[in-house]
Amino acid sequence: xxxxxxxxxxxxxxxxxxxxxxxxxxxxxxxxxxxxxxxxxxxxxxxxxxxxxxxxxxxxxxxxxxxxxxxxxxxxxxxxxxxxxxxxxxxxxxxxxxxxxxxxxxxxxxxxxxxxxxxxxxxxxxxxxxxxxxxxxxxxxxxxxxxxxxxxxxxxxxxxxxxxxxxxxxxxxxxxxxxxxxxxxxxxxxxxxxxxxxxxxxxxxxxxxxxxxxxxxxxxxxxxxxxxxxxxxxxxxxxxxxxxxxxxxxxxxxxxxxxxxxxxxxxxxxxxxxxxxxxxxxxxxxxxxxxxxxxxxxxxxxxxxxxxxxxxxxxxxxxxxxxxxxxxxxxxxxxxxxxxxxxxxxxxxxxxxxxxxxxxxxxxxxxxxxxxxxxxxxxxxxxxxxxxxxxxxxxxxxxxxxxxxxxxxx
Amino acid sequence: xxxxxxxxxxxxxxxxxxxxxxxxxxxxxxxxxxxxxxxxxxxxxxxxxxxxxxxxxxxxxxxxxxxxxxxxxxxxxxxxxxxxxxxxxxxxxxxxxxxxxxxxxxxxxxxxxxxxxxxxxxxxxxxxxxxxxxxxxxxxxxxxxxxxxxxxxxxxxxxxxxxxxxxxxxxxxxxxxxxxxxxxxxxxxxxxxxxxxxxxxxxxxxxxxxxxxxxxxxxxxxxxxxxxxxxxxxxxxxxxxxxxxxxxxxxxxxxxxxxx
Numbered sequence: 001x002x003x004x005x006x007x008x009x010x011x012x013x014x015x016x017x018x019x020x021x022x023x024x025x026x027x028x029x030x031x032x033x034x035x036x037x038x039x040x041x042x043x044x045x046x047x048x049x050x051x052x053x054x055x056x057x058x059x060x061x062x063x064x065x066x067x068x069x070x071x072x073x074x075x076x077x078x079x080x081x082x083x084x085x086x087x088x089x090x091x092x093x094x095x096x097x098x099x100x101x102x103x104x105x106x107x108x109x110x111x112x113x114x115x116x117x118x119x120x121x122x123x124x125x126x127x128x129x130x131x132x133x134x135x136x137x138x139x140x141x142x143x144x145x146x147x148x149x150x151x152x153x154x155x156x157x158x159x160x161x162x163x164x165x166x167x168x169x170x171x172x173x174x175x176x177x178x179x180x181x182x183x184x185x186x187x188x189x190x191x192x193x194x195x196x197x198x199x200x201x202x203x204x205x206x207x208x209x210x211x212x213x214x215x216x217x218x219x220x221x222x223x224x225x226x227x228x229x230x231x232x233x234x235x236x237x238x239x240x241x242x243x244x245x246x247x248x249x250x251x252x253x254x255x256x257x258x259x260x261x262x263x264x265x266x267x268x269x270x271x272x273x274x275x276x277x278x279x280x281x282x283x284x285x286x287x288x289x290x291x292x293x294x295x296x297x298x299x300x301x302x303x304x305x306x307x308x309x310x311x312x313x314x315x316x317x318x319x320x321x322x323x324x325x326x327x328x329x330x331x332x333x334x335x336x337x338x339x340x341x342x343x344x345x346x347x348x349x350x351x352x353x354x355x356x357x358x359x360x361x362x363x364x365x366x367x368x369x370x371x372x373x374x375x376x377x378x379x380x381x382x383x384x385x386x387x388x389x390x391x392x393x394x395x396x397x398x399x400x401x402x403x404x405x406x407x408x409x410x
Numbered sequence: 411x412x413x414x415x416x417x418x419x420x421x422x423x424x425x426x427x428x429x430x431x432x433x434x435x436x437x438x439x440x441x442x443x444x445x446x447x448x449x450x451x452x453x454x455x456x457x458x459x460x461x462x463x464x465x466x467x468x469x470x471x472x473x474x475x476x477x478x479x480x481x482x483x484x485x486x487x488x489x490x491x492x493x494x495x496x497x498x499x500x501x502x503x504x505x506x507x508x509x510x511x512x513x514x515x516x517x518x519x520x521x522x523x524x525x526x527x528x529x530x531x532x533x534x535x536x537x538x539x540x541x542x543x544x545x546x547x548x549x550x551x552x553x554x555x556x557x558x559x560x561x562x563x564x565x566x567x568x569x570x571x572x573x574x575x576x577x578x579x580x581x582x583x584x585x586x587x588x589x590x591x592x593x594x595x596x597x598x599x600x601x602x603x604x605x606x607x608x609x610x611x612x613x614x615x616x617x618x619x620x621x622x623x624x625x626x627x628x629x630x631x632x633x634x635x636x637x638x639x640x641x642x643x644x645x646x647x648x649x650x651x652x653x654x655x656x657x658x659x660x661x662x663x664x665x666x667x668x669x670x
Contacts, residue, residue, distance in 0.1 A: 115434065
């Protein structure tokens with residue numbers, strides 16, 4: 001029998017922009033008068049962070065929340081954790097809701113580590129007796145036993161995070177909300193977090209996971225909820241929802257007019273070398289946008305020399321769909337000289353094999369001087385490279401690049 | 411209302427934790443420490459004794475003026491501290507309110523509890539003064555817990571309104587100290603109730619703090635019971651305000667995180 005622990009029913013959340021008594025009395029009165037005269041509330045200062053959101057979660061569910069920034073993920077988390085109330089609609093959660101959202105919120109710098117364990121533990125919903133019973137484990141987990149009776153204002157920030165995390169993971173809630181912020185710790189901290197997550201999954205808790213890392217989402221979630229502009233775009237089986245989401249991100253990227261990305265700030269006089277065209281093509285020079293991981297892909301750059309400059313350097317950099325910088329190559333590194341004697345020129349970067357895994361990558365092109373003192377021209381998002389192939393959703397490979405490799409059994 | 415109360419009761423340990431935090435943190439890195447809890451009412455008593463008793467010849471119902479005014483002042487200070495700090499409590503904990511859910515009234519109750527500890531410390535000096543002036547402790551002193559209960563609930567009722575409004579309207583933070591100053595002079599703290607003109611008394615008695623402060627003096631210094639009709643009225647006003655205030659507070663609570 002399905003055991004529903006979280007049920008969200010038609011929840012909407014409205015925020016007022018620049019409303020409330022935040023302005024001066026005069027502007028408030030003026031705005032109030034205007035509303036009175038028009039007898040209506042202007043729609044422009046209203047923002048729906050969530051609109052008619054409905055879904056259910058069951059015991060043992062691990063649900064990944066995905067969506068671009070501002071899609072409503074954080075607002076939804078705030079509603080689930082009851083930090084803020086929905087404007088309309090209702091939701092119910094059965095069992096204690098814990099949130100690994102703000103590690104160490106509510107620590108008081110003047111109090112000792114021990115006092116703060118009691119304070120923070122009870123803020124997170126633990127009874128005093130429960131904290132007493134878990135105190136030794138919390139102190140051991142945080143690895144701060146020597147400093148437990150020192151005011152935490154003397155702790156390093158790393159020690160404070162460890163203590164906050166130690167308390168948070170011992171709260172033992174029925175429903176756990178985990179936000180991306182967990183990804184900011186160091187490697188050992190993240191490992192601890194992932195191990196704890198596995199432990200909680202075994203205990204049949206209901207877990208919400210918010211992340212921009214699709215590999216993590218697919219690996220850990222049973223279901224995925226995709227939020228778009230405050231609404232549920234899709235909810236269901238992780239691989240298909242993540243695929244739909246990635247597809248929509250790609251459509252958005254490719255629909256952006258590349259000419260807009262030409263630097264508007266630079267006038268022609270500032271641009272001794274102008275990048276005219278950036279095209280993706282195959283070895284034969286045929287324009288293409290979609291490639292396979294093991295194919296060759298070329299980035300062809302056409303440029304105009306408006307004024308001779310010594311030794312210009314072309315640089316091509318790659319970002320993933322979320323704007324994370326993946327790497328770049330330069331003509332200088334490979335000791336390629338750019339000919340500036342002719343007015344028009346073309347240079348082609350051949351990536352063979354491509355190595356990139358399934359996904360969307362934006363290509364940025366710069367031309368600059370040898371010493372990175374001066375950019376002659378730059379084109380952000382000059383092209384979008386789409387790679388088809390084994391998906392991250394297949395859980396077999398993660399990351400963006402398939403390195404040349406093999407395994408040897410010894 | 412019942413679910414609110416049940417949830418609050420669930421979080422009684424949190425309320426205590428907040429109170430402990432407030433008490434422990436308040437006098438950290440101070441040389442005088444808890445003596446500050448005494449200094450506020452005690453210095454006011456000295457000033458009042460000079461101004462009202464020596465200069466203005468205000469009567470004090472047959473007890474020495476210093477202990478007369480100190481009796482009023484320690485209980486008034488308890489109320490004033492609870493109201494001024496309680497009003498700011500939600501905003502002062504905005505980093506918590508924005509991030510984690512817990513019943514927000516725990517912050518208000520903890521402030522009142524912490525103010526109660528200051529009262530207890532100031533009360534020790536009061537006991538010493540009772541001995542110095544050789545005033546015997548009457549049996550009517552058993553009324554003190556009743557008065558204290560009404561006063562505590564009244565302070566909570568006030569901060570339910572003021573703290574919730576303070577989240578959106580910070581003017582309250584500026585207005586409350588002024589209001590408390592005026593309020594103290596509208597309450598028989600520095601002078602006895604007996605000097606209030608009879609025609610003003612019906613309005614004057616509507617202030618719940620009047621029978622409470624007057625009541626403390628009666629039961630501790632004079633061995634009389636409090637003015638029961640006036641105290642009953644004050645209790646009714648308190649309970650009605652508290653019920654309204656609590657519902658108001660819980661309604662507003664849902665959007666604290668959005669506007670704080």
